Amino acid sequence: MGMRRAKTARTAPTDTVLTMEDSMTARFRRAISDPVISRSPAHLRNQALNFAAETESRIVELTSRIAHLEALAVTDDLTGLLNRRGFENVLQRNLLSAARYDEAGLLAYLDLDGFKSINDEHGHLAGDELLRIVGYFLKQNIRATDYAARVGGDEFAVLFVRAQNAPARERARSLVRGIDKLSFRHNGKTVVVRASLGLAYYDANSEQAELLARADAAMYADKKKGSRAARMIING
Incomplete structure (x- = not known):
């Protein structure tokens, strides 16, 4: 119980x-x-x-x-980004706006690969530092009109508001490329970050539950490819 x-x-x-x-x-x-x-x-x-x-x-x-x-x-105390509750509120408001004004945008889901192994091998302090670094990076690399959130343990979301499909997708992929270049030192080792990405475009007819499900499914499909994995690199 x-x-x-x-x-x-x-x-x-x-x-x-x-x-x-x-x-x-x-x-x-x-x-x-x-x-x-x-x-x-x-x-x-x-x-x-x-x-x-x-x-x-x-x-x-x-x-x-x-x-x-x-x-x-509505704020995640570790990263300073929106938490899940805050992000879903923002998403709902923007979907209502999209329906009323015939707007469109993109929802991006990002999941950090190998995050559990970092926590297991190097402790939660290293995991927390990784989350803070990713949160700061997202905050500094989205438009003032867009929204970033930590929606789960190692899951992040970005809402590209009033954005065309192709340019928004490229901005999302650029974020992942930037995350893949992040690293930090912990106990004499360099932690290299990797992330999987799922994208779901929305328009005036989109519903919140369906949009979230599509982004989540796309992210897990990307993760299954196994092309990216967070790893610990020993210097020297």
Whole structure:
């Protein structure tokens, strides 16, 4: 049997804002009910302005905090790319846009070859470093309008938005060629990275589940060719 996670009560970010607002409202009401303050209109006006300014400042602060927490929910903490949830949200939005405006694009799936053997032989620190390097490379080599994500352990995805088939496919293959040139040192050895690639073109009629399945199948077909494998090279 799988382990059960203990249920913990969580307070929604918006609840935090409302609680803070209620507290400040109560303070304001207590202030204006003070008989001394009530006899001083100028003092009352200043109190109202101070509470309004404080309330606005706290709401801005909490709104920024909520936005930060929402970003964390869709971000992979190791690579800084979108996680699966964030990527599927982006994909859904772009497929809806494609259907409405008759747009097209390309979904690329990338899987790192031999990743398990690196973890097994050299530890998870080496595997994590490899993932960070690939994530950084993808982030630096896609257009500002495109999206990159780590969607699984060693699986990445790139969404080429509003892109023609042939140029987008060439950009995806260029990414893989770039990944194949990546390397890093670990315990006196050089880890050379290799990746398999699966591509699926989408248009106004594409559905998300079918598109993901096509890209995934194409990636595994590429991996079966066995033409690429990550390996450890001992210098000297």
